[in-house]
Amino acid sequence: MRKLIRIYTAFEDYFSGGMLFIGLTLVFINVVLRYFFGKPQSLLDEFSVYFVIWGTMAGLAVALRNNHHIKVDMLYNFLPVGGKWVVSIFSNTLGLAFAVFFTYYGVALVQNYILYGQRSTDSQFPLWIVNLIMPASGVMLGVRFIEKLCYLLKDGGKHWLAKNRGEQHGDGLHL
Numbered sequence: 429m430r431k432l433i434r435i436y437t438a439f440e441d442y443f444s445g446g447m448l449f450i451g452l453t454l455v456f457i458n459v460v461l462r463y464f465f466g467k468p469q470s471l472l473d474e475f476s477v478y479f480v481i482w483g484t485m486a487g488l489a490v491a492l493r494n495n496h497h498i499k500v501d502m503l504y505n506f507l508p509v510g511g512k513w514v515v516s517i518f519s520n521t522l523g524l525a526f527a528v529f530f531t532y533y534g535v536a537l538v539q540n541y542i543l544y545g546q547r548s549t550d551s552q553f554p555l556w557i558v559n560l561i562m563p564a565s566g567v568m569l570g571v572r573f574i575e576k577l578c579y580l581l582k583d584g585g586k587h588w589l590a591k592n593r594g595e596q597h598g599d600g601l602h603l
Contacts, residue, residue, distance in 0.1 A: 534562030
């Protein structure tokens, strides 16, 4: 199981990082073509946007996994550890519900693009392929929310509560 988790984690990292790298490389190439050769390529602009968006959408799950997402925790920090546990369960359950919603409607969007055969204006690239990142990133987010919920609920929350009680006593433990 641990090997599967490591493989999936590597997939998330390399996929999101690779997509961003390719997208930004295409931007760089087009800048060079525009300013040094006077021949920008609209296809490079179009596909660089697609790759950057894919990298960003896949990176949402990486940010969630590493707790680098935006959160408002002003009230959360004043709660007792048991209250933090309950709020964490609620927020991750809500996040999982969002991931399910996002995946469902992402699949519906892709199906509509397939049904109507819509293509991009410049390259005539099928937009259903471009929009596959919607359900894919929804599934990736769902996996990470399930992982967080399993961690919170493991052993009735005793492990999480013990770790966070230590945080309150200033021993440097952080989630």
